[in-house]
Amino acid sequence: MPKEDKTDLLQGTLDMLILKALQLEPMHGFGISVRIRQMSDEVLQVEQGSLYPALYRLEEQGWIKAEWGVSDNNRKAKYYALTAAGRRQLEAETVNWEKLTAAINLVLRTV
Amino acid sequence: MNFQHQIGRRLRALFGRKRFxxxxxxxxxxxxxxxxxxxRAAGxxxxxxxxxxxxxxxxxxxxxxxxxxxRGWVWLEQTLRDVRHAGRMLRKNRGFTAAAVTSLALCIGANTTIFSMLYALVIRPLPFQKPGQLVEIYNSFPKVGMPKLASNLGQYLDFKKDAPAFAQLALWRLDDYTLGEDRGPSRISGAIATAEIFELLGVQPMSGRFFTPQNHVPGADKVVILTQSFWESHFQSDPGVIGRTLRLDGEPFEIIGIAPRVFEAFDARVRLIRPLSWPPGQQFRHTGYSPQLFGRIQPTAGIGAVQSQVAALEKQYYDGAPPETRDFFDRTGHLIRVDTVQAQRAEPVKTSLYLLQGGVLFVLLIGCVNVANLLLARSNARSGEFAMRMALGASRGAIARQLLVESALLTCLGAAGGLLLAGSGLSAANHFTAQLLPDALPFGLDRHVLGYTAIITAVLTLFVGLLPVLHLLGGNLSGPIQIQGRGTSAGRGTQAVGSALVVAQVAFALVLLTGAGLLIRSFANVLAVEPGFDPQQVIGARIAVPPNKEKSFPPRLEAALREIPGVEASLATATPFLLVPPYQVSMPLGAVDLREYALPSGMSLPSVFYCGATPSYLKTMHIPLREGRWFDESDMGKGRAVVVDENFAKRYFAGRSAVGQRLVLNGSPPQKDEDWLEIVGVVGNVRHNGVEDKSGQPFLYLPLTQMPFYGMMSVLIRTARPVSEMVPLLREKVAAIDPELPVYAAETLDGVISGSVSNRRGIMLLLVSFAGIALLLSAVGIYGMLAYDVSRRIREIGIRSAIGATRPQIAGLIVSQGLWKTLIGVVLGVAGAALLSRYLTSLLFEVKPIDPFVYVAVSLLLMTVAALASWLPARRAAKVDPVVALRAE
Known part of the structure; x- marks a missing residue:
């Protein structure tokens, strides 16, 4: 069902967004979903049903690593941090993404 | 990312599930x-x-x-889940599991055992570098039934000089020695060899040095190499043994080196090796066949090239040889042959082992058919379960995987049981063949054997596992769940496959039973052969006597033995039937020239086996005298008299008397009349070379004094006393005369005869036990099929008996079903056996591969067993109460 103000995420871009969200500091799952919403001016909404599988997938790939920690309000939470491989992956994906969007823009403009 | 890290993480994911x-x-x-x-913060x-x-x-x-x-390996998790599930299923059906695992373990165990023997004796390459280059060069005399005799110094020297296809050539002859030492004399096996043998095999001394061609000269040949085992057992691994002296047959030898253990793979009996020597600068004849000639061929040369080179050199020798030698070669059809050492070693045991391997493969087929049938019946019974699971969303693939995992679990359990059985089977085999086949021992479960077991287990899993899966995929499981196996004649296809499997099983069992039957008949025939003497209460022993004591020792021993009351003793150069290692006697074969007998042209030179004996020999052995007389004391001194057996008399003097005829043994006809030997008597035939000797060679006896001992003689004692009492007494007497002479191979002649057929007995017993397992497995198969059939047809049987079928009629219905299938199986099996049994020919003794008696007997046996196996389910069917059967639905 198409939504008016919120865009569904393209397959594969979620991973990039998560890595991007973690670029500055380690974060827990809830924080990541909030950060993605903020970064996209409330346009991109991450479903929890996609977020956690994605987090496990990224951990499996070795791009992020998880550690239990304590949140701002003293709650036990699992924090995810970028690994070196994750940082490289983010760079690569960003470059790819830019190429892709440039190409799409080009297509859109010519039509 | 780092691969190991990933594996670690996945394993943690796999096993740390709870934490996850x-x-x-x-x-x-x-x-x-x-x-x-x-x-809440948002209000x-x-x-x-x-x-x-x-x-x-x-x-x-x-x-x-x-x-x-x-995360993790999903498929692995699913498989583990399947394994756990399968484990539960197998535990639930203990009876089924026990039957299947036992069948599989028996089959796999038997297969693994026989294969490891086959591997060790036939397939395993010799542990020397490039074993394919190692060859043996030997002489063959096809026209006189001697396919393989060893070689000689002449051939060795000539081939060494003129056959460039060989990198090395070496002579090698087994030899027994009396080891003189303080503890009393003992007899050990050794070898005399030329120095190239070490380089040829590619072995280096473990310690000290090996001898060289310089030691091939008389005078320089009193050196000896010990094998590692002998050094360890006899010298307690003393490193200072090099340079010491060892007394062999009373002569001193200097120990110069120790050969590593790998050398013993060439011949495990050998404890020491000493150099062969010969007078230098002399020409040697290419006749006389005592040492074996081994060679390593050049990497560039093929065995064909080598064969043609030696054949050409042999032809060259033949052309320049004296006429008698040429005549001898012509009459015997002499050939020189080259074959790989590997093939030559495998030759004597190859046929029996391939036969046994074939036998166990048949057992495997039968067992595997049994298990497949059990699984098929079970998957049929479980079709309700599968339909239910599929209705709940399980894919066909998931159920197929589940079935395969169950079968795999069964076969793996079977393989584990089989390996246990094989382990004990092999230790038994090692025990029984320790003397017979020392080179290949011990048999063990090495990686090749385990690989074979793994392969048959995998094939087995596929076969027994795929059948139910195919049945599942072919069946219509989407049909209503309520139609469950019971009460309906479910799966006509399954039933047909099940019947076909039983027929196949019976056919395989019949082939195996026929083979076993033929071997049993052969063995009975072998045992029925009269040895020609009375072995009861006769004890035979061997005594090593060096050449310088041949004249002095025997009369003193005879005199000493005469002092023992109640004992009749005689001496001879050979013990009849002493055919199996390690003390086997090879009877010498000699050429005879008969004065009054014109040899028809083209006929091979008369040849005889011969041995020497004392005047009391005939009485001790209870050999019948047919004509003339046996030796007396005066013959011992003069030595002009010989005695022949009936074969001899019949072959050369048919229709007239052999007594008084003149002959010469191993020599040219003498000028003087009195130099001819004279036949003084004819005695009954004795199978000196064992009951299976089919050569029909005549036999000739010489006075003991007229025959060289070649280092050993036999003493034969007829006595009512037991071996345990008599042998120590004999040793005492021998030691009193000469403490340096060892007494060995002491046994009753009954035991010797039994030992001479031990190989045949072993093969027969193994094949009979395989056939027994096959019979049992097929009986279980028939029973299983019918029992399952009856349980499924309870309702039908109930109806039949409700409308008036009598109990015998119902029982007959079931039994006839079993018997029909058996009959078809028997017919197919007889055809198969008739085709296959000719491969047995070389192992049979006076039985034709198509022996009607055996075929009829095994067919009847199988039918009887099938009838018994059918009778149990038939009885159950006959007892079905129609009321209960019909209400049960």
Whole structure:
């Protein structure tokens, strides 16, 4: 069902967004979903049903690593941090993404 | 990312499942709470905030499920789950599992045992570098039934000089020695060899040095190499043994080196090796066949090239040879042959082992058919379960995988049991063949054998596992769940496959039984052969006598033995039937020239086996005298008299008397009349070379004094006293005369005869036990099929008996079903056996491969067993109460 103000995420871009969200500091799952919403001016909404599988997938790939920690309000939470491989992956994906969007823009403009 | 790291993580994921679940739940709960807190901060009420958080979050278990699938090896987890499930299924049906695993373990165990023997004796390459280059060069005399005799110094020297295809050539002859030492004399096996043998095999001395061609000269040849085992057992691994002196047959030898253990793979009996020597600068004839000639061929030369080179050199020798030698070669059809050492070693045991391997493969087929049938019946019975699972969303693939995993678990359990059985089978084999086949021992489960077991287990799994899977995939399981196996004649296809399997089983069993039957008949025939003497209460022993004591020792021993009361003793150069290692006697074969007998042209030179004996020999052995007389004391001194057996008399003097005829043994006809030997008597035939000797060679006896001992003689004692009493007494007497002479191989002649057929007995017993297993397995197969059939047809049987079928009629129905299938199997089996049994020919003794008696007997046996196996389910069917059967539905 198409939504008016919120865009569904393209397959594969979620991973990039998560890595991007973690670029500055380690974060827990809830924080990541909030950060993605903020970064996209409330346009991109991450479903929890996609977020956690994605987090496990990224951990499996070795791009992020998880550690239990304590949140701002003293709650036990699992924090995810970028690994070196994750940082490289983010760079690569960003470059790819830019190429892709440039190409799409080009297509859109010519039509 | 780092691969090891990933494996570690996945393994942790696989086994740390509990922790993972707890972590995941905690993490998701934390998320919910944070969302709730955020909602409240945004101004919602407590309840509203919680519900909104829940709503936003979505389906908790769905998330967990997807999250789980992101990690670990899903397929491995599923397989482990399948294994656990299969384990539960197998535990639930203990009877089924026990039957299947036992069948499989028997089959796999027998297969592994025989294969490891086959591998060790026939297939395993010799542990020397490039074993394919090692060849033996030997002489063959096809026209006189001697396919393989060894070689000689002449051939060795000539081939060494003129056959460039060989990198090395070496002579090698086994030899027994009396080891003189303080503890009393003992007899050990050794070898005399030329120095190239070490280089040829590619072995280096473990310590000290090996001898060289310089030691091939008389005078320089009193050196000896010890094998590692002998050095360890006899010298307690004393490193200072090099340079010491060892007394062999009373002569001193200097120990110069120790050969490493790998050398013993060439011949495990050998304890020491000493150099062969010969007078230098002399020409040697290419006749006389005592040492074996081994060669390593050039890497560039093929065995064909080598063969043609030696054949050409032999032809060259033949052309320049004296006329008698040429005549001898012509009459015997002499050939020189080259074959790989590997092939030559495998030759004597190859046929029996391939036969046994074929036998166990048949057993495997039968057992595997049994298990397949059991699984098929079970999967049929479980079709309701499968239909239910598929209705609940299991894919066909998932169920097929489950079935395969179950079969695999069964076969793996079977393989484990089989390996245990093989382990004990092999230790028994090692025990029984320790003397017979020392080179290949011990048999063990090495990686090649385990590989073979793994392969047959895998093939077995596929075969027994795929059948139910195919049945599942072919069947219509989407049909209504309520149609379950019971009461309906489910799966005509299954039934047909089941019947075909039983027929096949019976056919295989019949082939195996026929083979066993033929071997049993052969063995009975072998035992029925009269040895020609009375072995009861006769003890034979061997005494090593060096050439310088041949004249002095025997009369003193005879005199000493005469002092023992109640004993009749005689001496001879050979013990009849002493055919198996390590003390086997090879009877010498000699050429005879008969004065009054014109040899028809083209006929081979008369040849005889011969041995020397004392005047009391005939009486001790109870050999009948047919004509003339036996030796007396005066013959011992003069030595002009010989005695022949009936074969001899019949072959050369048919229709007239052999007594008084003149002959010469191993020599040219003498000028003077009195130099001819004279036949003084004819005695009954004795099978000196064992009952299976088919050569029909005549036999000739010489006075003991007229025959060289070649280092050993036999003493034969007829006495009512037991071996345990008589042998120590004999040793005492021998030691009193000469403490340096060892007494060995002491046994009753009954035991010697029994030992001479031990190989045949072993092969027969093994094949008979395989056939027994096959028979048992097929009986179980027939029983299983019918029992299952009866249980499925209870309702039909109930109806039949309700409308008037009598109990015998119902029982007959079931039994006839079993018997029909058996009959078809028997017919196919007889055809198969008739085709295959000719491969047995070389192992049979006076039985034709198509022996009607055996075929009829095994067919009847199989039918009887099948009738018994059918009778049990038939009885159950006959007892079905129609009321109960019909109400049960």
């Amino acid at each position: 679940e707890v972590d995941l739940a905690a993490e998701l709960r934390a998320h919910l709470e944070m969302q709730e807190a955020a909602n 919602m009420s407590a309840d509203e905030a919680r519900y909104a958080a829940r709503r936003q979050f979505g389906h908790l278990d769905g998330i967990k499920e997807t999250a789980r699938d992101q």
